[in-house]
Amino acid sequence: MRVIGIAGTAKNTGKTTTTAALIEQTGRAGKALGLTSIGYDGEETDNVTGLPKPRLLLPVGTVVAIAEKCLATGSAKIQVLKRLGISTPLGEIIVGRVAAEGLVVIAGPNKEHQLAEVLEQLKALRPDLILVDGALNRLAPMVETEGLILATGAARTHDPDRLFRETLDLCEVFQWPVLKTQLMARLLAARKQPDSDWAISVLDEAGKVQMLEGKSLLAGQQVESLLGLVSPRAKAILIPGIVSYSCLKQLLDGLLSQPVRPGLVFADPIKLVVSQDFFDIKIVLDRWREEGGSLALLNSLPLLMVTLNPFYPAYCDSTRSYTAAFIDGDMLREKLSRRLRVWVVDVKKPEAQKILQELLDFTHPA
Amino acid sequence: MGNSAKQRVLLAPLDPVHDIGLKIMKRHLEANGHETFMLPPDYKAEEIIQKAIDEKVGTILISRTLGYGVAELLAGFVDLADAAGLRKNVRIAIGGMAIRPELAAELGFDAGFGPGTNPDEVLAFVEGREYVPDLSKESKQKKDISAGYSYRYKHERIGQLLDKIVDFIFDWAADKTSPGVIRAEIREKMLRAEAVFQAGKVSEHEYKKALAELQQAYLEHSDETVRKFFSEGIIPAKTRPLSGSELASLEEYVRETESRMSIKRVQHIGENPTVFIQYGTGCPFMDIAHIKMGESWGADGVVHFDPSWGARTEGFLSGYLTHEEDGSVITPENLRQIKDSLHSSTLWQVRAHRGLNTPETVLLAGAIGADLTKINIAYGAMGAGTDPARMCIDGIAAIKYAAKYNLPFDVVTNEELAGVPAFKAFAGMLVVARLARRLGAKPILQPLFCYSPEMMITGGMEDNYVDFNAAKIMALRKIIDAPMWPGAPIGFLTQTEDRVQSSMTTGLHAALASSLGVDAISIASSDEAYSGGPIVAASRVDTLQAVTEAFRFFGHTKIQPTAKAERHAGEIIAGIQKVLEQIVEKGCFVQAMYDGILGAPEDGAYPGRVGRGRVITL
Structure with a gap:
């Protein structure tokens, strides 16, 4: 399995954190990485809530497919290998290789058939693993991936019972049988x-x-x-x-x-x-x-993992700003783990590293 | 890849209310031969997609204002369209007040159109071609605000009186000079030596030797502060040199800012006046930041303010200096730095209207590439504290440099702020303007647009701010055909610490100035009168926006003053004539200033004392 998509159920559910954790784990495992996104991500702060957002630190050698305007925005040096002639609101998509480590703002192709084309180009560079970072709650282009990680969490709803039921409903569809x-x-x-x-x-x-x-x-x-x-x-x-x-x-x-x-x-x-x-x-x-x-x-899309982010932005009346708030993630994670046939992880917990390694061992057996 | 063939476009307000943007686009698209399908508001995503399939459209234009959860809603629409297989053949764009390209990318659209979008941009998107903005509309050129005037006197008697007074001035000044004039002459030689060296005609050694000799002569005519600066390296209090790294980051700042800025226009119609803002934070870095801000919000010109101590000190310092108080220090290096940071379309005025360095200021301004300067002997002597005789000698030399470097200059009348009646200030201004014409220069009349202190006392402006300000322009027009540049800044004494109020009054004064057909105006920032320190950059935007809106609001509409304006204008003309006759009777312009004919202690004006006794009779 070469192409893994990371999709969220809403804004702030932890897509980028999951992507960043996977990038780190891929690096530790010594595997070559390819990366693109179906939207725009990597800003320092959320453009609605103003809260800090994780950014993507890419090691040397990572191949990326990103919109041209991203090149000037991050701190990594990216050597442009190819221009793909696919236009996005942030310019043409280019394929490049990270020449000096740094932070990268990732905006890529934002529709299904464009992602298919971009993935072909990335595959030609033969990375061990290609990650497709999601955007907001967008899912449609992810049909072009070979396996999906679903990032959900309290930012979707901070009612733990509702989040539990919705997550089960979503995951269940991915487990339907393929037509004979x-x-x-x-x-x-x-x-x-x-x-x-x-x-x-x-x-x-x-x-x-x-x-x-x-x-x-x-x-x-x-x-x-x-x-x-x-x-x-x-x-x-x-x-x-x-x-x-x-x-x-x-x-x-x-x-x-x-x-x-x-x-x-x-x-x-x-x-x-x-x-x-x-x-x-x-x-x-x-x-x-x-x-x-x-x-x-007709076609399955294997669900590999659910990441559960207990964080949500809570609006505070007295300061008129958003602050970070959390639900009891451990309890919900346990409840979901008992009902789902996939890993359920909080990528910010220490045990996540081991689970991500298990995931990579599963998708990329030695 | 252009496609001007007839396109089918679905317009859908994904919104509880209809959107005016889509209606504008419907009209524009149809005018360009395309077929449109407008959906009512509040359709479900699935219904919009079904319609797009049924009508076989090539483009969907969605409009939506942002709010809680709307990002997810819009992304969901795009997803649904993608999953329905629509996006292989149909392109989808979003428009709305909060839309930016980054957001459109995040939401998954093919394009996003925010506020200020030109309908042609959307048309280009629909037709699948690149949008090339019409740059001729955006590009700005410097305007010569003194062009097209004959300087002919329509009021014959006043014209005759002015010529007599100017004759007196020439007679009086014929055998006189001053340290300020001498320093300017030395500076001219320094600039010439530099040019000769740069042309490679002399060696560096010869150049440095010549420069050292000139520097020595310069210091002989300078104050202690300046001598100590050059001989002992003592820098005046609250002043320090900019470091190399500060200068490097300043250049980087200008380069980086220019790479992403665009130039805006304040004017709505061709007849709207040219708009100047003033800078002088003390710090060249901050000045340049203010200039760049002004340029990108539509300022046509910028005015350099120097510190008041600079006007009271004989001689200039040198190097890149920053100053912790109001006013930016004039040195050749500081002026060059600022000049290099200006956009090519920005008019640059360096003030020289007062003080002991007036001729040298005009010389440096001209040599370094300023477009305009500011000179007024009467104001410098009656309102700014310089000795009348000294100001007159230095003023004549300054006007000659202005003529030599082709720098039009405004003749400011801010002594009115001290309580001097407008007609007295105007008499002084008209004398200097006549003197300038006789010396071949291009003066611009600068009546003050303000809540005039003389009117505060008499109650003459209780009903409105229009009549008296209009009367000033009407009076001057009846006297002479000359360019006019009310200032400085307009709305003086009508502004408060309330930024909305200040912006509003600035906008209204600008509208009045435009209605009266003047050539230029200077505006303050909305916090200028009450800042208590460097002004806030955003407050510049306040007044530039207010003026833009005022020009947009009035267009060619005229403001109609009451009958009182005509009466005031008559009084002003009569007053001017009376003052000029008194000067003629006196037989000497300089003596008239000492004797209070152009502003007396009971008006609030005193002849200045700075530089007194330093006129040299040859």
Whole structure:
């Protein structure tokens, strides 16, 4: 596994701290590192709360893909190797190598297909590990990575029970099974051209595939048309794009009123978790399963680790500023560890170093 | 890669309220032949994405004001669009008051448009080409504010009286000189020697020898303070040389600042006056920081203020000196440092209107590249403490240098602040202006725009600040066709320690000046009258912004004074004529100053004593 993404569930959940800890651990393990970001990070202070933010200290030899304007901002010396012709609000993306250690502000490609291109370029330089730093709560471009670390914490919500439930919900989607090869082959065969996009499709027991225009399910009329294609022999429904809560609810209500229980297939976990109504979506999907339905993915995105940051910025009325506040992270971490099949870590704790090493041993066996 | 083909653009206010920015863009895009789809406010992200898919648009423009949790909301929208596969073919930009490129990058947009965005920038984004700003709108050129005036006297009688008085001055001064004039002559030789050496025409040894001789002669005509500085290295109190590292970081500061600054314009219409700010913090470093700040917020010119002790001391020090109190020390090195830090479009005025170094100040200003200077014999003698005879001799020499170096100069009338009635101050100003014309120089009249102390006593400005200030311009216009530069600064005695109030009154005085069609104004910072120390940089921005807003607000609209203005103007003209007749009767301009004709003790004016008895009769 070469490419690991670090995504956050909100601002201040500890993406950059996690990235910095991984950079340090990679250095200790003597591995060559590549780095990019799907947003803009590395400022000294948060541009909303004014609280200090961790910055990224990059060792000599690290290869980076960053926007041109970042070059002048950090203290590291970066030798430009290639210009990629990908433009961002902070200038063209360049690939470079750190020539003198220092702090680096990382802003990179901010969309999925650009990240794919940038990763190809970084891979060509053959680092042992490539990290993709997240931005805010953004996740979509992370489908281009090979494994994901989810940074969450009290900055998302400082209600520990709610944070617990939300984290379980998010992580659960990443653990859904991948569609059986045989069914996948049928769907693949039904596409007009091998390289064309997936479309919303219904597969029946006989292997017949019927398709709708488009890949996302966002309009009520589309749901009507889709329900019209579902026969008692329907085996699977593929929604390769995104889905709105209201459309999904309309679809499942329609299906549940019939005895038919086709498998619902989504392209990858990201397509669901990017929805602003994700937790409502999760409720109707859970109900679908309780009623005998099944869920699957076309492509998996392995969730490797959850990092839990007990910090949150609390607004203080008397000083009219934000101050650092904390929830009981140890208790929540223990509760999550018992329920999740991945590491749950507070990267600021002393034991984190050992766990990060275990992670690297797992992703990069000697 | 330009694409001016017809584009389909979705405009979506991701906001509870409609956004005016999107409406402006809708109009601009349609005017440029593109098709737009405007969504009502408060649509859900999924609905916007569905619309973009249905209408097959190439661009989505989102507008949103920032607030709690909005960053996540916007990033979520971008994510959803990405996950829907939209971003391969559709570009998404965000606009709003709090948007900056860094934020747009963090949120994942293709571009971000903040306040002050030119609609053409967004058009370029939609058409997929690089935005090239129209630099002709931004670039600034120095303006000669004295250009286009004939200096013709419209009031014949006053013109005749002025010529008579100037004849008296020439007669009186014909056989006189002063240490100040002599030092300026020596300085001229020093500058010439330097030029000859730099041209490689003499050896370094010869140059140094010549310079040492000239320096010796210079010190013979200087005060003890200056002699001790050169012979024993004793530096006056609260003054010290800048270190090498301070100078290096100053140069770095200027280089770095210029690399990221842009020049703004205060003026809204061509008729708005040129705007000057004043600097003189004592520290060249701080001065330059203030100048750069002024330039980037629209100041057209900057005025160098020297310390008051500099005006009372015979001779200049040398080197890069910083001073812990008001006023920045004049040395050739300090002036060169400041000159090198100025933007090419910035007008630079070095004041020389008072004191014992007036001729040498104008000479240095001219030689080092100033654009303007400031000279007034009457003010220097009646308001600034220099002996009238000495000020007259030094003033004539200074005006000759101003003519030689083509430095237009304002003739300031700040003695009005001491209580001298405007008509007396104006009489002195008009004498100096006539003298300047006879010597081939370009004087600029500087009536004070203030809450005039004479009016405070008589109650003449109780109703408004407009009539009397307008009357001054109307009166001068009836007398002569000459450039005018009210100051200095405008709004004097109307400002308080309240920065909003100070900015407001400055803006209104600027609007009045513009309405009266003057050529230039000098403005104070919003804390200048009450700073009790170096002024705060932000307070410069206050008044520059206030003036910008005032110019924007009024445009070509005129301010209409009441009938009282015309009456005041008549009184001022009559007063000026009376004073000039008294001088003619006296038969000597200098004696008239001693005798209080241009401002008497009962007005609050006393003939100055600095330099008294140091006029040399040949």
